[in-house]
Amino acid sequence: MNKSQLIDALATRFEGNKKAAAHALESVLDTITREVAKGEKVAITGFGSFEKRVREARWVRNPATGARMKSKKTNVPKFSAGAELKAIVSGAKKLPARAAARPVAVATRTAAAAKKTATKSASAAKKTVTKAAPAKKAPAKKAPAKKAPAKKAPAKKAPAKKAPAKKAPAKKAPAKKAPAKKAPAKKAPAKKAPAKKAPAKKAPAKKAPAKNAPAKKA
Amino acid sequence: MNKSQLIDALATRFEGNKKAAAHALESVLDTITREVAKGEKVAITGFGSFEKRVREARWVRNPATGARMKSKKTNVPKFSAGAELKAIVSGAKKLPARAAARPVAVATRTAAAAKKTATKSASAAKKTVTKAAPAKKAPAKKAPAKKAPAKKAPAKKAPAKKAPAKKAPAKKAPAKKAPAKKAPAKKAPAKKAPAKKAPAKKAPAKKAPAKNAPAKKA
């Protein structure tokens, strides 16, 4: 399915208006693109999250000649699917027939439509979201939501639980989002922060040697 | 950025109508989700493509206990970023100031909403406008400067002819259902052969314990 077909499919949710569908699609994509480009992770519950990932410089190989060359650090977009999307794609969960087919007030340009979608009309279709029965998802062993708080009491995992004082990545001061009430430094969007917790058993500085001399390990 | 914030950002493209923004977002995501769930690849030029990938059964390890267990075949969603998105995220390319500020026309339904919209849009516009850049980003073609990590192998260039170019694509028969309406037969975007390539050079013994015949069940 290419972009045109996607817009065509979307149009059914915009009263068949392809312009509105195209606009919606591009708005969403463009917004996500901009946010990701800014380095902001875009997390969409139930779908997944887009984020910018920093790829360190590394040695790559020209598949044609086999020559090794160093590619410098770059940023790449990364998408990780959310739990619900995975469940749906894997077939464990099914989507409702039509989540909210009726646009609330997205009447393209017809004032009449807006009039039609009076305040009360929304109450009908709007509320029903994916509140379906307790889907038994879990393709196999994956227990859905069994809390079972009782059993967790005795002897938890010995290893030191994650200390609240996380690593302090010197990345960048995360500019406060819209809601500034958040705790600072919580984010730490960096990938594997260096130094971590310094496990005594092994200290594989995996990042360090990677960039240096993959050709000659010794 | 969470979903709410994304909707808020989107609202600026829908005249501040958050409902319309939410609807647009959910429509797009839901449509993509459904298409992917059906197994149809959703390719959006310039952004990326979503597709369902079949993951073969394999032996996995429980990180806590270390026990080996067999995970059965499953489908997972996969997203691959497009060229433009990569370029933007990497900083090689800049987005135009505002793609299309004016939506087709989303009918706001009440004056109250309009008033709110106005207020919000003012603040929003303030920050967005500041980003106004000359844009006009000349199509830097496909080589936006950064793509030159190495200067063409000073002396490495292989002899007369490089690799033996293309070989006959003697892959497997395209036993694919190809639900696409207009999917060209030639394409045959079938996945990698499950059995992988079994070149004689590789010792079969090495592969044996790998995944297909993982020794014995614990």
Added chain:
DNA sequence: CGTCGATCAACTGACTCTTGTTCACAGTCT
């Protein structure tokens, strides 16, 4: 119709994937 984006090849290293636990966020109710 013109231009550009996506695909494919082989090899390798970076990254994903598993279960279980905890936390904070998201969604919904009041």
Added chain:
DNA sequence: AGACTGTGAACAAGAGTCAGTTGATCGACG
């Protein structure tokens, strides 16, 4: 608008999977 509750998400760790890269070509997109 505020608060509660459900739950998505991150972490751990080892092993295996797969994505990345250059260049040419086909087909998509405008």
